[in-house]
Amino acid sequence: MPVVDFHIHPLVSEVIDEDKYKCQREVFGLRTSPQPLETLLSQMQEASVERGVLLALDCSVKANCSLPSNEEVASIVKKYPSKFVGFGSLHPYREGSLRELLEEEVINLGLRGLKLNPSIQDFDPLSQRALQLYGELERLNLPLIVHTGLSWFPSTSLEYCKPLIWDNVARRFPNLKIVLSHLGWPWVWDAIAVALRNDNVFLDISNTFTGSPNEHLRYLLTELVPKRFVERFLNEKIIFGSDYPRIEIPKMVRALRGVGLKEEIEEAILRLNALKILGDEE
Ligand SMILES: [Zn+2]
Numbered sequence: 136m137p138v139v140d141f142h143i144h145p146l147v148s149e150v151i152d153e154d155k156y157k158c159q160r161e162v163f164g165l166r167t168s169p170q171p172l173e174t175l176l177s178q179m180q181e182a183s184v185e186r187g188v189l190l191a192l193d194c195s196v197k198a199n200c201s202l203p204s205n206e207e208v209a210s211i212v213k214k215y216p217s218k219f220v221g222f223g224s225l226h227p228y229r230e231g232s233l234r235e236l237l238e239e240e241v242i243n244l245g246l247r248g249l250k251l252n253p254s255i256q257d258f259d260p261l262s263q264r265a266l267q268l269y270g271e272l273e274r275l276n277l278p279l280i281v282h283t284g285l286s287w288f289p290s291t292s293l294e295y296c297k298p299l300i301w302d303n304v305a306r307r308f309p310n311l312k313i314v315l316s317h318l319g320w321p322w323v324w325d326a327i328a329v330a331l332r333n334d335n336v337f338l339d340i341s342n343t344f345t346g347s348p349n350e351h352l353r354y355l356l357t358e359l360v361p362k363r364f365v366e367r368f369l370n371e372k373i374i375f376g377s378d379y380p381r382i383e384i385p386k387m388v389r390a391l392r393g394v395g396l397k398e399e400i401e402e403a404i405l406r407l408n409a410l411k412i413l414g415d416e417e
Pocket of ligand 1: 142144341378
């Protein structure tokens with residue numbers, strides 16, 4: 136069964152030069168040296184990933200770098216348009232009109248959504264400028280994926296990582312699709328509450344703590360949240376994401392299949408729910 140991986144950071148050697156590697160270590164806390172794009176493609180193939188969502192991250196205001204930039208994401212998508220969907224990123228406090236920035240750096244580059252990480256990027260997700268950005272995304276029908284859940288870096292705000300923040304945003308912008316990453320761990324039930332009561336909120340299950348993919352998914356989808364609850368109430372809410380390159384994609388897909396969910400639920404999580412968010416359902 137083909138899979139959609141909604142959470143890939145394309146920190147590949149083709150785009151990560153020495154300066155960016157420094158930024159990657161400092162801002163992202165990621166010390167693994169970049170792998171070639173070929174490695175990402177072969178992991179996708181091994182795991183039957185038909186489409187990967189590539190996430191940019193605009194750290195320009197805090198660290199004067201992007202991991203990677205919108206242009207870099209767009210250039211990878213251009214090389215493999217059937218394999219990748221690109222999401223751009225914008226710091227809401229960038230100078231200029233947000234509408235124009237989105238048009239120039241997202242729409243015109245063929246990117247199809249936005250990634251934000253208020254904690255790493257360092258902005259208040261409920262500030263005026265951020266709210267303005269969500270309004271523009273809603274107007275342009277661009278889905279938003281946001282980091283929620285623990286941030287390990289001492290210099291970042293934990294407050295900005297809390298899933299409950301997005302209840303406020305989801306209600307103000309009911310036509311904006313919002314994906315809360317990492318199931319909000321450790322605020323998992325908060326993230327679930329936000330997703331359950333807002334039709335426009337979804338949850339990705341990418342890894343954010345140091346357990347192996349098996350440990351992580353077994354813990355989240357059978358122990359912390361009982362499997363029957365996942366199957367009964369979250370079947371249209373959860374989407375699959377690996378968080379490559381932190382996690383190897385085939386291991387994460389195998390771990391999800393190892394949870395032992397009903398086949399139709401597994402298919403919804405691994406593929407169909409993501410296609411719906413992207414507006415690509417058959
Ligand atoms: Zn991530």
